[in-house]
Structures are given as C-alpha cells and as structure tokens.
Amino acid sequence: MRRWASPVLQGLVLAAAVVLIVLLPRFTSEFRLGQFTYVGIYFIALLGLNILTGYNGQISLGHAAFMAIGGYTAAILILGQKGFELAGHDPAQVIPEHGMRALFTIPIAGLVTGVIGYLFGLPALRLAAVSLALATLAVAVSFPALAKRFEHLTGGGGGLSLPLPHAPFGWDISTPHWLYYEAWVTAAILFVVAWLLVRGRVGRAWRAIRDGEIAAVSSGVSPAVYKTLAFGISAAYAGVAGALFAIQVSYINPDTFPVTLSILLLASVVIGGLSSLSGVIVGALVLEFLPIYAQAPPVLHLNFAKQAGPVVFGFVLMVIVLLVPGGMASLIRRITRPLTAALARKA
Amino acid sequence: MALLAVEDVTRRFGGIVALTDVSLALEKGEIVGLIGPNGAGKTTLFNLITRLYRPNSGCILFDGKDLTRTPAYRIVRLGIARTFQNVVLFQNMTVLENLLVGAHSQLRPFSERRGRKQAVEMLEYLKLGDLGERLPGGLPFGTLKRVELARALVAKPTLLLLDEPAGGLNHEEVGELAEVIRRLRRDFDLTILLVEHHMQLVMSVCDRVHVLNFGRKIAEGTPAEVQANPDVIEAYLGAETVDAA
Ligand SMILES: Nc1ncnc2c1ncn2[C@@H]1O[C@H](COP(=O)(O)OP(=O)(O)OP(=O)(O)O)[C@@H](O)[C@H]1O
Ligand SMILES: [Mg+2]
Numbered sequence: 001m002r003r004w005a006s007p008v009l010q011g012l013v014l015a016a017a018v019v020l021i022v023l024l025p026r027f028t029s030e031f032r033l034g035q036f037t038y039v040g041i042y043f044i045a046l047l048g049l050n051i052l053t054g055y056n057g058q059i060s061l062g063h064a065a066f067m068a069i070g071g072y073t074a075a076i077l078i079l080g081q082k083g084f085e086l087a088g089h090d091p092a093q094v095i096p097e098h099g100m101r102a103l104f105t106i107p108i109a110g111l112v113t114g115v116i117g118y119l120f121g122l123p124a125l126r127l128a129a130v131s132l133a134l135a136t137l138a139v140a141v142s143f144p145a146l147a148k149r150f151e152h153l154t155g156g157g158g159g160l161s162l163p164l165p166h167a168p169f170g171w172d173i174s175t176p177h178w179l180y181y182e183a184w185v186t187a188a189i190l191f192v193v194a195w196l197l198v199r200g201r202v203g204r205a206w207r208a209i210r211d212g213e214i215a216a217v218s219s220g221v222s223p224a225v226y227k228t229l230a231f232g233i234s235a236a237y238a239g240v241a242g243a244l245f246a247i248q249v250s251y252i253n254p255d256t257f258p259v260t261l262s263i264l265l266l267a268s269v270v271i272g273g274l275s276s277l278s279g280v281i282v283g284a285l286v287l288e289f290l291p292i293y294a295q296a297p298p299v300l301h302l303n304f305a306k307q308a309g310p311v312v313f314g315f316v317l318m319v320i321v322l323l324v325p326g327g328m329a330s331l332i333r334r335i336t337r338p339l340t341a342a343l344a345r346k347a
Numbered sequence: 348m349a350l351l352a353v354e355d356v357t358r359r360f361g362g363i364v365a366l367t368d369v370s371l372a373l374e375k376g377e378i379v380g381l382i383g384p385n386g387a388g389k390t391t392l393f394n395l396i397t398r399l400y401r402p403n404s405g406c407i408l409f410d411g412k413d414l415t416r417t418p419a420y421r422i423v424r425l426g427i428a429r430t431f432q433n434v435v436l437f438q439n440m441t442v443l444e445n446l447l448v449g450a451h452s453q454l455r456p457f458s459e460r461r462g463r464k465q466a467v468e469m470l471e472y473l474k475l476g477d478l479g480e481r482l483p484g485g486l487p488f489g490t491l492k493r494v495e496l497a498r499a500l501v502a503k504p505t506l507l508l509l510d511e512p513a514g515g516l517n518h519e520e521v522g523e524l525a526e527v528i529r530r531l532r533r534d535f536d537l538t539i540l541l542v543e544h545h546m547q548l549v550m551s552v553c554d555r556v557h558v559l560n561f562g563r564k565i566a567e568g569t570p571a572e573v574q575a576n577p578d579v580i581e582a583y584l585g586a587e588t589v590d591a592a
Contacts, residue, residue: 201447201454201462204440208448211437218397220423220452220502275439 009336010278017281021184030176034248035288037176040183041244043284046269047187047194047277048237053266054275055198056230057210059129062136063238064262065143069116070109070239071246071256075160076153077105078247087161092152102165102247106186109243110236117235121228140262147254159253162246183244190237194277197233206230207275260310267317273327282328290316348411350375350538351396351506356405358391365391366562368405373506378532378539380549380570383559384582389542390432392559393508396540397422397429409506424452428504430495432511432542436483442494443479446470449498469497472534473527488515500531506538507531513545521548528552550574558582 025033045067052058080099084091120139124132147154154160167178197203205226208216213223246252264287272283291309324331349372358366366388373379381389394400396407398419407414409425417425428449437445446466447454454462470476473493483491492512499507512528513521525548531537543549549556550570558566558573560582566573573579 200459201451201456204444204448205451207440207444208437208451211439212435214399215431215435215437216448217399217419218423218429219448219498220420221448222418222420 013278018188025177025180030174033176033180035292037180037183037248038245039284039288040180040187041241041248042265042268042287043187043280044183044190044244045238045241045265046272046280046283046287047190048234048241049265050269050272050275050277050280051194051198051206051237052230052234053269054273055203055210056206056227057129058124058227058230059133059266060136060234061133061259061262061266062139063234063265064257064259065136065140066113066117066235066238067242067245067261068143068147068252068254068257069235070113070242071252072147072154072160072242073109073112073239074102074105074243075162075246075252077108078102078162079160083163084155084160087155089155089160090152092150095153101168102162103168103182106182106240106243106247110240113239113242114232114236117238118228118232120235121231124231125224125227137259137262140259144254144258154254157254159251159256162250162252164250165247179248183248186240186244190240191277194237198277202226202229264313267313271317271320271327273329276327276329279327279329279332282332286313286316349373349408350410351540352408353392353396354406354408356392356395356402356407358388358395358400358402364562366395366402366559369559369562369564370405371557371564371567373538373540375505375538376532376536377554378528378541378552380553380556381540381542381559382544382546382549382556382573386561387559388562389559390510391562393429393510393540393542396508397427423502423504426503426505427508428499428502428506429508430492430499430510430512432514434488434491434495436491436495436498438483441480441482442470442475442486443467445483445494446498446501450501452502466497466501469501473497473500489517489520492516496527500535503535504537506540508540508542510542511544512541513543513548521545524548525551546574 024036028036045063049060049063052060076095077100079087081091081095081097083099084095124135127135148157164175165179166175167173171178205216205221208219208221209223209226217223242257246256249256268283268287269280271286272281273279290313294309294312320327351373353369353371355368355370356366357364357368369388369392381392383389391400395402396414398414398417401415409427412425414422414425437448440448443463443466446469447462450462450466467479470479473496475490475493475497478486478490478494483494486494492515496509496512509528513524516524528539528541529552532539541549541553553570555568556570556573557564558576558579565578565582566576568576
C-alpha cells in the first residue's frame, strides 16, 4: 500500500513547484524575478554537482571554474570576432567571425564544458577523495589568472560586456521575464534528464561506486567509465549554468566565478541533501537568498556588514551537518513521512 | 576442457608470498571445496580469479580464455560472480537496488522493467521476498549473506565463487545453506568454488576438495580422501597449536 503513496506525494509536490515557478512572474517585481532567475541557474549547477558528489562520491571544489568555462564559451560565441573588435579587443583566430544568438550558445557551452570535464575526469581517476578535492580546488584557484593571461579569448581582466539579451522569435516580454523563463525551462529539462539518469542503470552504477568500488567492479561496473561520465555530465551542467549566468548579467570577467563560489556550491549541495534531486532546490534557494538575508535580516531590521553572509552560511552548514546529516531533503522526508503513512492507511 | 584452470599461480604482497605455484581445475557442474587454515591464501585466489589482483606469475584460464588480460569489471560478463568473506553490500541502496547493480552486466538501457522482475524473483527464490525495499543496515548477518548471494546470482554466472558463506551462521542456517548450494547447482546450471572453514558443510556438498597451507597446495581429492590425508591433518593441527600459543 505504502509503495504508491510516496510517489503520489512526490508528484503533487513537483506539480505544485512547477505551478509556482510558472506563476511567480505575475506576482513579483522584476528585481525579485532576477533573484529567482539566479535560483534557477544555481539549481542547474547544483544538480550537476550533486550527480558528481552526492551520487558518485567524487568531491569537486572546482565547479566555479567549470561555470566560468561555460560562461566564457557563451560570451565568446555571442560576441564573435566582430563583437570583440567593436569592444576594442583583439580576438583570437579560433573565435567565429560572427556572433550568435545567446540562446543557442547555451547547449554549446554545456557541450564544451562537458568535454573538458570529461577530460579532467580521466587523470582524476587516479586520485583518492582528498587529493581530488585539492586538484579541483587548484583548477578553481588558477582559473582567474589563466583567464587574464589568455586575453585574446577572454578580454583579459577587463572582461567581456555582452549585448543586452531580448526575447527571441518576436516574443513580446521584458528581458528579465525572458531570462527567467530561459533559465527555468533549461532547469526543468536538465532536472528531467538528471532524474532519468539517476533512477536507472547509470545512477545505480554511480551510487554503487560511491558505496563500495570493489563490489561495484565485481558486479561489472567499470569505475573508469562511470566516474569520468559523472565528471563530464556534472561539468556540462555547470557549463550551462555558467552560460546562463553570463547572459543574465550581460558581462563576464575572471572574477565572475570566484573560488568562494566553488565552496558555496559544495556547501549548498550538502545543505540541500547529498544524492537528493529535490533537495537541490533548497540548496539553490539557500545559495541565492541566505547571504542576502544574513546581511540584512528582514524582520530584525538590522544591517550587518557584508561579511555576515559567509559567516551565517558557514553556521547553517555546520548545523545541518551536525543535526541533519541527510540535508534538508531528509528533514522534509522525515516531516512528510507521517503524512504518507496516513495516506497509505486510508487507501 | 576444464571450465576454470588455475595454472602455477604465484602472488606476493611485499615480502609475503600469499600463493606459491598453485594449480587447480574445475570441471563444469562441479562443486569444489577450497580449504586451509587462516592466511592460507584462499581469498587471495578468489581475488586473482576475479582480477582484483594480478598474479605475479602463472595464468588463469576460464573457458579457455586467459583472465590475466581481462579488466576486473569484465569478469562478471564472462560468467564469474562471487560473494565476499566479510559481506560487501551497497549500504545506501535498498536490497532490490543491490540486486539490480548485481544485474548491471545483464541490463540494457531499456530493460529496467525486466531486470526488476528478475531481481524480485531472485529475492523470492532465496526467501528474501519482502526485504526488497529495505536498506542492508540493520538486517541480520545471515540475511545479508543471502542478499549478497542473490546479487551474485542475478548476474547469471556460470561459475560462482563463495567465500565462507557459512561464516557467522548458526547451526540451523548452515544446514539450510548446504541445501541451497545443492539447489543452486541444479536450478542455475552452476559450477561452484567454495571456500569454507565449516568442515561438515564442505564434506556434505563438495565433489572434490583442494587444500592450501601457507600459500601452497598440499592436497586434493574427494572429501573423504582429504580428511584422511596426514598432511592436511598436520596443517590443521599445526594451525591450532599456533593459535593456542
Ligand atoms: N591486499 C593484501 N596486502 C597485503 N597482504 C595481503 C593482502 N591480501 C592478502 N594478504 C596476505 O596474504 C596471505 C593470505 O591471505 P588470504 O586472505 O588469502 O587468506 P585466507 O586463506 O583467505 O584466510 P582466512 O581463512 O583467514 O580468510 C595472508 O598472509 C594475508 O595477510
Ligand atoms: Mg579469506
């Protein structure tokens, strides 16, 4: 009896979330809408990171760098050589002559970042958990300097300014609304893809490697294949998120995706709940709003220094890790369990 | 031709020689025992056959194919599945999911439904029917051993390696296990290599027995022959006096 109650409840919650996301633009200011666009973008990045860390057990402290690669890919393609020259940059030869519509650069950014992530995953196979965390951290640390160095691709320290995006196909909505839908439709598609991956043979192989590599190997799971696959897919998600981010702010420079973002991304995955796709939405909300509210708590009418954000973030992380090791997802599950049980009893 | 032929295999760990020039062969359909005192090298031999380790010298032929060149994850695809001495299940996955990982090599992208059906049937076959949605944590040890056995079986092996399946079981469960092992051979057309300290079990189910001591094979024969072999008696008595000291 109980078997169907939980999926039904899950389905209802999902449907409610979709309705909420679709209707939100009607009820909120364009400023708030921008914030919820960032939530959608973080949601995508966290889905990818959760595949890698939550489901496959590989820790990455370098996901900001993957976002940056996606962001730069999109920016470069949007501008093209013509755009670089207009902005007074000297473009590299590999850059296509003409700029591209922003929307089309998003899947390309995902693909490019995915391939780079996959290639990074190959040497990472040889690393134990802690060494891998450090190796990815090294990538995130060195990325800004690299971006500054390859000026012909990235515009150097001054960054690249992008044209303000408009809704395509003559669609008559404001730019913030368009960006909001763009981010959330992408997020919805990638959520479904992640869900399909995670629930079947591939997802089980990832989790089996995480839980016990030797038993996984003896069951016919190739760690090399599935670990690099997780790296590639996770990076592709980060790349898409980075592209959306760059389009959203119409600008990118070497510090748009700092090392601290890598750390906050990992913390948000843990807060939402490792290996829980629905927990990711909580992680994304926390990542966007916690630093803002920590700085200026709305009810208390206080205004702390800018540093309050990271401090409160760290505090929340600590509380979650100590008190609810499964993250918010497990907390919600624990709260709704009596409800599911009641539903099941009624039937 | 023997289904499995281990030929002059040697494996060292640093200064320790875990196996020295060990040879043995299994014919199709046999249940063969592998016994020996603690540290004799039995588990090491399993780890060599399943390619978790590579032999320093010698070769291992399965169905005529040299396994030493096969990557570990391909072994089960060739038809060799195993259980572990200390039960290694995926702790954060349900019993059913554990079995589905076991069937990884059997499942194709769109055969999820069939895979689930077969896993459920296997659970029922091993009297684990209502445990599918449970996590391994908290289940009794004997049950975990059967879950691990089920995970090996859903891979549809032709050769099954069992590492101390009776370890930690009570008297009654061991009796059942003997029956299960005989049934397995019949129902799944299996060849079985059985590592076991429980002599009664070995004697009651095995067609032939190989004996290891300090990494060398010291005897082979029918259970009765091996039991009467003075070298074997010596090895076990020697081990006991060492234990007692
Ligand atoms: N990975 C390893 N590294 C170092 N030494 C090892 C390793 N695996 C096995 N050995 C050594 O090889 C020898 C044989 O060990 P093995 O586990 O094969 O014995 P066993 O016959 O299975 O014993 P038991 O009955 O206690 O399970 C032991 O001396 C053991 O310490
Ligand atoms: Mg052993």
